Amino acid sequence: MTRYALTRLALLLVGLLVASLLIFFTLRVLPGDVAQLIAGTQGSPEQVAAIRERLGLDRPLWEQYFEWIGGVLRGDLGTSLVNGRSVGAELVQKAQVTVPLGLMSLLIALVFAVPLGVLSAVRRRRGAGTAMSVGAQTLAAVPVVWAGMMLVIVFAVWLGWLPAQGFPRTGWSTPWLAIRSLLLPAITIGIVEGAMLLRFVRSATMQAIGQDYVRTAAAKGLTKNQALLRHGLPNVGLSIITVLGLQVAGIIVGAVVIEQLFTLPGIGRMLVADVGGRDLVKVQGELLVLTGFVLIIGFLVDLVHRVLDPRQREAA
C-alpha cells in the first residue's frame, strides 16, 4: 500500500510539473500583450516598450518561468501585472464564492443522481425507468448556459424567489443572502453534472444486479432488492468515487461558465477577465491552482479507492 501511495505521489508531482510548463508556455503563444493594453490606443511603441521593461516582460522566457516556479515552491504565486495585487490573496478571496458553489453543485448532483440512478436501473423494464434514462440523456446534453437561463427566467424573473445574478457585497457575513445567491447557479451546474452522474450510477447498478454475488445472495433467501441493497450498492458507491475526480473537473468548468452568467465574483469570472486583460502572471497562477486541485483530487480518489476495495488490495 505504501509503495503504491509513493508511486502515485511521484506521478502527481510529475503531473504538476508538466502542467506548470504547459500552462506557462502555451499562455505565451496568445496574441496581444498586457503592455499594449495598458498603454491603449494612444500609446506609442516607446511607451509600450517602457511598460514591458517595468513589468519585467523583456527578460528571456526561461528566466521568467524559473522565477515564477521558484516562487510557487515557496508558496508565492506572484503579483498581478495589472494591479500589483497578490495572486494568492485574490484566489483566496474569490474561492469564498467558487468553493461553496462547487460543493453545493456536487451535493445537488449527488442527491438527485444517486437515488434516481439506482431507481432507474432497478425499474429499467418499466416506464418510469426508461423515462428517467431518457430524461438524463437529454439533460446531460443541455448546455449549462441554457439551463441557467431557463432557471433564471422561471425562479428569478417570473417567481422572484431568488436573485437573478450577483453575490451580496456583505459576503458570508450574511450567510442566508450568500446561499440564496448561489442556489440557482449551483442547481444549474448540479443538474447538468448530475445528469451525467445519473447515467453512470444507472449502468453501475445494472452491472451490480447481474453480478454473481448478488444472485448468490438472492439464492440464499434475500429478496432481489435486499441483495442489491446489501451487496450491490457498496460496489456502486466505489464506482461513484472513481468518477468523482471527473465530476470535480466538470464542476470547475461549469463554474467558469456559470459565474459569467450569474455575475458571481468567483475564480471563474476572474480567470476570464484576466485572460482578456492578458494578466498572464495571474492567469498562470489561477490555472495552476485549478489544475493542481483536479490532480490532487484524482490522487486522493485513487488512494481511497484502494483502501476501500479489498479486491484491489489483494491484486497488488
Add this chain to the structure above:
Amino acid sequence: MLRRTALLATAGLAAAALALSACTASPSPDSTGGEPDPDASLTVGLVLEPDNLDIRRTSGAALEQALIDNVYEGLVTRAPDDGNVIVPKLASDWEVSEDGLTYTFTIQEGVTFHNGEPLTVDDVVTSLTEVKDDESLQGHGDLAGVTSITAPDESTVEIVLAAPNIDFLFSLTGRAGLVFKAGDTTDMNNAENGTGPFTIADWTEGDSITLARYDDYWGEPAGVAEVVLQYIPDFTAGVNAALDGSVDVLTAVDATLAPQLDGTGFTLTTGETTDKGTLAFNNQRAPLDDPRVREALRLAIDHEALIEAQGAAETLYGPIPPLDPGYEDLSDVAPYDPERARELLADAGQEDLSLTLTIPAVYGTTVPTFLVSAFDDVGVELTVESVEFPTWLQDVYTNKDYDLSFVLHVEARDFGNFANPDYYFNYDNPEVQDLYARALATTDEDESDDLLRQAARIVSEEHAADWLYLGNTITAVGQGVSGFPVNSINVRLNLADVTVSRG
C-alpha cells in the same frame, strides 16, 4: 442651436421606434417628487470594469467613466449633457491670450485632497509637468506642445504653448489635466488621493467599486452618501439585475432588451455619444487602395437598415459626430446604392473580391452578419475573423495587418486620427493633414470649425473609412433617482448631482 434641435428629434424618433417609455436628452425627471435623501445609497449597473485604479498609467474608458469628476478632478472638465462644453473645475476661471499661446488659470480656493492636505499651485504644476515629461503617463501626447508650466503666484498657474492649439483646453478635460498631490506615495493601483466629491471606499475586483461621499469637498457635496458601481458584463444579466431590484440605475441597456424594462418603474433615457462605429479600410493595401473599391463597399451598406438591426444608434456618414466641432451631415456622400456599387467594382476590375473583416468579439454578431450579406449582394465575399481585443490591438492597431476592421471609437474630438498617416487606418492625405493643422492653429473657433468641416468632407469623399453608425446610450433610471447624466456616460459619469428620494 438648430443642429441641437435636429438631434433631439432624431433621438426621439429612435426611442419611439424602440417603443421606450420615455426619452429625453435632459437630466432624468424626478419621478416621485419626494425629498432627496442625503443618506441614500445608489447602485449603478455598469458594463466594463477597470483592471486597476491607476488613472495616470492605464488606458481605457472604464477608468475615466468611474473616476474622473467623481474621485479625481482636473483644472477644467466637460459637460456632456450641455453640448460637451468646457466648464471650470479646479480652475475657477481661465484666460487665453490673444495669440492663443498663454493659458492663465485661477486655482479654486479651499480645495483639499482626500487625505486632508490642501491643494496648492505646486500640485498643479507638478502634475502637469510629470505628464509632459514622462511618456509612460496617459495624456502625454496632449501636452507635447507645452513649453512651460509655472505658478506666478499662489493662486495662478500659467501654461505656455509653442504654437496655438484650439483643442488644448479640451484635452485638459481628459487625463492630461488631472491634478494629484505632489510627491504623493499612494498605491494608485488600489487606492486614491484625489480631490473629487467621492472617495473610493472599496473595490472588490470582478464585482464592484464603492464610492463614498467626501464630506470636506470644496464644492457642493454629493447628493447621495454612497454609490456602488456594480459591474455586470452580460447584458441579459444586467437587465435581470434591474428587474430583481439589485440596481437602481442600469447603464448601456441593450436596445433589444430595453422593452423588457417597459412598465417596470424604470425611466429610459437615450443619450448622445461620440461612439463612432467605424468600419476601417486598410487604405494602403490592395485592392482597398483603390477609392472605387472603398466607395463600392460604402454604397453596398444600407445604413438605415443596419441601424434598425443594431438599435440605439443614428446614422453618421463622416468622421466627426454632432457633439464635436466641425460636424456636417455628409449623408449625400455615400447613399445606399448597390447597383452603383457593382458598377464601381466592375470598373475597378474587382468583380470577384474576397475580403476579411477583423472584429473584436465583444461587439457581437449583428454588424458582421449584416455586412456579410450586404457585401454578398454586390459580389464581395466577406470572411469574418472574430478576435479577442488584445489580438485586435496587436494585429490591426499595431501591425496594421488587416483588410477591414470594426471597432467603436468612443473618444471625443479624435478626427486627428485621419490626419495621422501612422494611424492604423493607413490614410495619408497631405491636404487633410494641412487643414487639420490649420484648424488647430487658429484661435478663431468658427474658422476652426470650418476647416475641420472641409477636412472631414474630404475624408468621407475619399471613403477613407465607413461610419456604420453613431451609438446612442440607453440608461434605465429607477424610481426616485434624479439628475442622472444622459449623454456620453460610457466615458464620463459625473455622479455628484444625482439624488435619491424614497417614499
